[in-house]
Amino acid sequence: MTETIDEGVTSGEEPQATDTPPAAIGQEQLVVLAPDVLAESLGDYLRAWWQRMRGGESGALPIIVGLIVICIFFEVQSSAFLTATNIVNLFVQATFIVLLGMAELYALILSEIDLSVGFVGAVGASIAMALIGSPQNWVWWAGIIVGMAACFVIGAFQGTIITRLKIPSFVVTLAGLLGWQGVLIYIFDVDKGAVGGVITVSNYVIDDLVSGSMTPLAGWIALAVGVGLYALFTIASTSRRRSQGLSAPPLSITLMTVAAVALAGVVLVWICNLNRGVVTPVRGVPWVIPFVLVVLLAETFFLGRTRLGRYMYAIGASPEAARRAGIKVARVRTVAFALCSFTAGLAAVVYASRLGSISVGFDGGTYVLYAVAAAVIGGASLFGGHGKPIHPLLGGLVIATLTYGLALLNISTAGTDIATALVLLVAVAVDSTLRRRGRAGAA
Amino acid sequence: MTEDTPLLELRGVTKSFGAVRALDGVDLTVPAGKVTALAGDNGAGKSVTIKTIAGLWEPNEGEILWEGTLVHIHTPKDAEARGITTIYQDLALCDNLDIVQNMFLGHESVRRRLLDESTMELAARKTLADLHVTTVRSIRQPVASLSGGQRQSVAVAKAVMQAARLVIMDEPTAALGVAQTQMVLDLIRRLSAQGTAVILISHNLNDVFEVADFISILYLGRTVAAGPAAGFDRQVVVDYMTTGQTARTVGVGASSVSGTEGP
Numbered sequence: 001m002t003e004t005i006d007e008g009v010t011s012g013e014e015p016q017a018t019d020t021p022p023a024a025i026g027q028e029q030l031v032v033l034a035p036d037v038l039a040e041s042l043g044d045y046l047r048a049w050w051q052r053m054r055g056g057e058s059g060a061l062p063i064i065v066g067l068i069v070i071c072i073f074f075e076v077q078s079s080a081f082l083t084a085t086n087i088v089n090l091f092v093q094a095t096f097i098v099l100l101g102m103a104e105l106y107a108l109i110l111s112e113i114d115l116s117v118g119f120v121g122a123v124g125a126s127i128a129m130a131l132i133g134s135p136q137n138w139v140w141w142a143g144i145i146v147g148m149a150a151c152f153v154i155g156a157f158q159g160t161i162i163t164r165l166k167i168p169s170f171v172v173t174l175a176g177l178l179g180w181q182g183v184l185i186y187i188f189d190v191d192k193g194a195v196g197g198v199i200t201v202s203n204y205v206i207d208d209l210v211s212g213s214m215t216p217l218a219g220w221i222a223l224a225v226g227v228g229l230y231a232l233f234t235i236a237s238t239s240r241r242r243s244q245g246l247s248a249p250p251l252s253i254t255l256m257t258v259a260a261v262a263l264a265g266v267v268l269v270w271i272c273n274l275n276r277g278v279v280t281p282v283r284g285v286p287w288v289i290p291f292v293l294v295v296l297l298a299e300t301f302f303l304g305r306t307r308l309g310r311y312m313y314a315i316g317a318s319p320e321a322a323r324r325a326g327i328k329v330a331r332v333r334t335v336a337f338a339l340c341s342f343t344a345g346l347a348a349v350v351y352a353s354r355l356g357s358i359s360v361g362f363d364g365g366t367y368v369l370y371a372v373a374a375a376v377i378g379g380a381s382l383f384g385g386h387g388k389p390i391h392p393l394l395g396g397l398v399i400a401t402l403t404y405g406l407a408l409l410n411i412s413t414a415g416t417d418i419a420t421a422l423v424l425l426v427a428v429a430v431d432s433t434l435r436r437r438g439r440a441g442a443a
Numbered sequence: 444m445t446e447d448t449p450l451l452e453l454r455g456v457t458k459s460f461g462a463v464r465a466l467d468g469v470d471l472t473v474p475a476g477k478v479t480a481l482a483g484d485n486g487a488g489k490s491v492t493i494k495t496i497a498g499l500w501e502p503n504e505g506e507i508l509w510e511g512t513l514v515h516i517h518t519p520k521d522a523e524a525r526g527i528t529t530i531y532q533d534l535a536l537c538d539n540l541d542i543v544q545n546m547f548l549g550h551e552s553v554r555r556r557l558l559d560e561s562t563m564e565l566a567a568r569k570t571l572a573d574l575h576v577t578t579v580r581s582i583r584q585p586v587a588s589l590s591g592g593q594r595q596s597v598a599v600a601k602a603v604m605q606a607a608r609l610v611i612m613d614e615p616t617a618a619l620g621v622a623q624t625q626m627v628l629d630l631i632r633r634l635s636a637q638g639t640a641v642i643l644i645s646h647n648l649n650d651v652f653e654v655a656d657f658i659s660i661l662y663l664g665r666t667v668a669a670g671p672a673a674g675f676d677r678q679v680v681v682d683y684m685t686t687g688q689t690a691r692t693v694g695v696g697a698s699s700v701s702g703t704e705g706p
Contacts, residue, residue: 241561244561244565245565246564247581247583305558307553313537314537314548316539318535318537321548324519325535325548325549325550326520327549385537385538385539
C-alpha cells in the first residue's frame with residue numbers, strides 16, 4: 001500500500017499514513033453491512049420497515065389504503081355498495097383492465113410504452129374465437145394456443161422494429177394501434193362464423209372462464225392448497241436465508257404475512273360463495289379470479305426470479321449500464337414486447353369470455369389508456385425500472401371500483417371519467433412526492 | 444511473470460481521428476498490484492489512452508503488452524476477458540437495483556435457471572467486507588439511496604467481484620466531498636493491497652500524491668514523464684502537464700521518457 005513511498009521523498013508532500021485495521025469481519029461489521037441480519041425481533045423489523053416507507057419505498061400500502069377509503073365512501077353514499085353481488089361483479093369487471101395493465105407493465109418497466117396492446121390482444125382473441133367457432137370448430141385449447149402465439153409473434157415483430165431500426169416504441173406501437181385495428185376488421189370480414197362484425201364465443205370452457213364459478217367446496221380447497229403452498233414456500237425460504245446468515249424477516253413477521261394472505265383469501269372465497277343469484281342461486285369463485293392470480297404469480301416470478309426479468313429492470317433504469325454489463329439489450333427488449341402482447345392476448349380472451357363475444361367495435365384505443373392508468377395508479381413508474389405485477393392489479397381494482405361505485409350512484413359517464421382522471425393524478429402525485437422525499441433524504 | 448514484468452505496458456501507441464492526432468506516442472507501464480496515476484491536462488489524451496486499453500478504440504500504431512506478451516484488444520470483451528475493468532465517471536450503475544443486484548449485473552448466479560440470491564448476497568457481502576466498505580446500511584438497499592462515495596465503492600466492488608486484475612478509474616473523486624474522497628482513496632489503496640493494479644486518472648494532485656505508487660504524465664498525446672511517485676513533486680507534475688517539460692529535478696527515479704524531447 002503506502003510502503004512504496006518510503007525513500008527519497010524530497011517533495012514537500014507528506015504521504016499520509018493511514019492505518020487500516022486488519023481485515024477481520026467482526027460481528028459489529030456485519031451489523032453495519034446488513035442491520036436487518038440481527039433484526040430478529042418484531043420491533044426491529046417494523047422500525048426497519050418504517051424507515052423504508054419514509055425512504056420512499058412505500059410499496060403497495062398507500063394504494064390499498066386508498067382503495068379502502070374509496071370503498072368506505074361508496075358504502076356511506078349508497079348502502080347497497082358492499083354486497084356480495086357488487087363485489088364479485090366488480091372483481092370480474094376489473095379482470096380485463098388488470099390483465100391488460102399487467103401486459104403494459106412489461107413495456108413500462110423498460111421505460112417504453114406499447115399503445116397497441118388493446119388491438120393486438122383483440123386480434124389474438126378473435127383468431128382464437130374464429131378458429132374455435134364454426135365452421136372451423138377447433139378444440140378450444142388449440143384455438144387459444146394459435147391466437148396467443150399470434151400475439152407473441154406480433155409483439156416480437158414490433159419489438160424487433162423498435163430495437164433494430166431504433167424507432168421509438170411510441171411511434172411503432174401507435175402504428176400498431178392503427179394497423180392491428182385494420183387487421184381485426186379484416187379477420188371479421190374473412191371469418192365465415194362472424195355475423196354482423198361479431199364473433200360469438202361458442203365454447204363452454206371459454207364461456208365459463210368468466211361466467212362459470214368453482215363450486216363453493218372447490219373454492220375452499222383451492223384456497224387451502226394455495227395458502228398452504230405459500231406458507232410452505234415463504235417459511236422455507238426465510239429459514240434458509242437465516243441459516244446462511246442472511247437478513248430475513250423474523251418468523252413472527254412471516255407468520256403474520258401468511259395469516260394476512262389467508263385472511264384475505266378467506267374473505268374473498270366467503271364473499272364469492274354467498275348467493276348472488278336473483279332467481280336461481282349463484283355461488284362460488286368465478287374461474288377468472290384464480291386465472292388472474294395465476295398470471296400475476298407467473299409474471300411476478302418471471303420478473304423477480306429470472307435473469308431476463310432482472311435485465312428488464314436494469315435496462316429500464318439504465319440501458320447503458322446494462323449494455324456495459326454485457327446484457328444483450330435489444331434481445332431482452334424484444335422479448336419484453338413479445339410478452340407484453342402475449343399477456344394482452346390473455347386479457348382479450350377474458351374480455352371475450354365476459355361479453356360472450358368479441359366485435360369490430362372493440363375499443364382498443366381507450367382500453368390501452370386504462371391499462372396504463374391501472375399500472376400507474378397501482379404504483380408502476382412511467383419512467384422505467386419500477387413496477388410489479390401487483391401494481392396493475394391494485395390500480396385496475398381502483399378504476400373498477402370507481403366506475404362501478406359511481407354507476408351505482410347514478411353518476412354519468414362524464415362524472416366517472418373525471419373522477420378516474422383525478423384519482424390518476426392524485427395517485428401519481430402521492431407516489432412522486434414520496435419518491436422525491438426518499439431521494440432527498442438519501443442525498 | 445517475473446518481478447520486473449509489468450502487468451500492462453503500452454509502447455509508442457498512436458491514435459488519430461481524421462486529421463486530429465489524439466495519441467502521438469504514449470508509453471505507459473502499469474506494474475501489478477500498484478497504483479499508477481495517469482496525469483495530464485484536458486486534451487492530453489488520458490481518455491483516449493484508457494479507452495484504447497479498454498478496447499473501445501484500437502490504436503493505429505504501437506504495441507500493447509499484457510504480462511510481457513503482445514496482445515490485441517479489439518473489443519471491450521477482449522479487455523474484460525483479460526481482467527481489465529474500467530470504471531467511468533458515470534459508474535454504470537442501475538439506480539433501481541440494490542447493491543447485490545448491481546454487483547452481479549450480467550454475471551448473476553443461477554440455480555435451476557432461477558436467480559440464486561443467497562449465493563450472490565453472501566459473495567457480495569464478503570467482497571464488500573474485504574474492501575472495508577462498511578458505511579452502507581444494508582446491501583439490499585437500492586443504489587439510488589447511496590452517496591457518491593458509496594456508489595463509487597459499489598462500482599469498485601463490482602469490478603473486484605468480476606475478478607478484475609486491472610481497474611481503470613476515471614476521475615473517481617471528481618464529484619465527491621472531502622470525507623467521501625478519502626473513502627474512495629482508502630478503497631484504491633486496499634484494492635492494490637489485494638494485488639489488483641489500478642490506473643487512476645485524476646486532476647486532483649492531492650489524490651494523485653496520496654495514493655499513487657507511479658505517475659505517468661501525458662502532454663499533447665505523448666508521455667513526457669514517468670516514474671515512481673516519490674520522484675515527483677507537485678510543481679514538477681504541473682510543469683509537465685502544462686508545458687511538457689520541467690526545469691526542476693526532484694530526487695531520483697523520475698525521468699523524462701527516453702526518446703521524447705520537449706516541444
